[in-house]
Amino acid sequence: MPIPSPVPLPIRALAAACALAWVLAWALGAAGAARAQQADGPAATTYITEQYYPYSYTADGTVRGLSADLLRLVWRHMGVAEQPIQVQPWARAYEAGRTRPGTVVFGMARTPGRERLFKWACPIDTVRFALFARAADKARILVSADMKTLVVGTVRDDVAEAALLETARPVRIEPVADMELNLRKLDAGRLDLVAYEARSMPRLLRSLGRDPAGYAEVIPLSETDTCYAFHRDTADEVVARFQRALDAVRAGPEYARLRRLYLE
Structure with a gap:
């Protein structure tokens, strides 16, 4: 089998130069992309x-x-x-x-x-989260001897849910995807409490055709x-x-x- 002729030095040098040029072009392109992200990110x-x-x-x-x-x-x-x-x-x-x-x-x-x-x-x-009940149930919940019997509706993975867990209150949490479902469950007696932003609650209730006077803040949770x-x-x-x-x-x-x- 014939032995391949060695690649002449000028050809090897040309190949190396081409490879170096490709690397430089890639690096410059990446830097340009980063600058574009900074300029046009939003x-x-x-x-x-x-x-x-x-x-x-x-x-x-x-x-x-x-x-x-x-x-x-x-x-x-x-x-x-x-x-x-x-x-x-x-x-x-x-x-x-x-x-x-x-x-x-x-x-x-x-x-x-x-x-x-x-x-x-x-x-x-800056928002403040709290637990709300039907106004007619507020007194019963405040004097409840066994918090473990209370069921609280939250929005799944919401900070109000996290705040409730951090309080270590022995309640049962039922998370759902949206607050409107929680309110329907509260009105039907399937929940004792719901967690929501305190200042927003009256406006949310009015937007859903409910009278805010029919609900009451019971327990504060957190502010952030x-x-x-x-x-x-x-x-x-x-x-x-x-x-x-x-x-x-x-x-x-x-x-x-x-x-x-x-x-x-």
């Missing part, structure tokens, strides 16, 4: 929220609410065109925010247990900020740019207008 992001009146909800096919309208003001401040907003059950939205790069989930309550799972732009608002939670692989500059815009909008008159519109 426009190349998937935004997900839940039905949580009056912070985010669907009306006539459009996602409205304090959190959603504030997001639109932030986009406008950054010069970013309005982006689609997806509405998903909270457990699904939360999982997407943890596992899918390029995702922002709002309004996410910022808690110690979630701190390292996301990058944060805060706050949308709600935020825009970015997937943890998001470039820091993307989050910082968003935070600067959020700070600017919250300092202006339009944020105060949104609060009056949705919370007062």
Whole structure:
């Protein structure tokens, strides 16, 4: 078998040069992509929220609410065109925010247990969670000798559910996908209590055709900020740019207008 002739040195050098050029081109392309992500990140992001009146909800096919309208003001401040907003059950939205790069989930309550799972732009608002009962049942629940007999409805994986677990109250928790189902179960006597944001509860009840006077806050749970939670692989500059815009909008008159519109 003939012995192959050695590759002449100039050819080997040319091959090495080509390989080096390819590596440099790849590195420059990756750097360019990173710079593009930093520059255009808010426009190349998937935004997900839940039905949580009056912070985010669907009306006539459009996602409205304090959190959603504030997001639109932030986009406008950054010069970013309005982006689609997806509405998903909270457990699904939360999982997407943890596992899918390029995702922002709002309004996410910022808690110690979630701190390292996301990058944060805060706050949308400061919220307070509590347990509510039918007004006619409040006295019975407050003097209940056996908390283990009480059944509490929560939104699955919501911070109110986590806050309830952290209190170590010996109640039975029944999580569901949305608050409207919890209220139907409460009205039917299948739940003793429901967990929700305290200031929002009267507005939620009115939006569903219920009289807020028929319900009462029974037990406070926790208070925290709600935020825009970015997937943890998001470039820091993307989050910082968003935070600067959020700070600017919250300092202006339009944020105060949104609060009056949705919370007062």
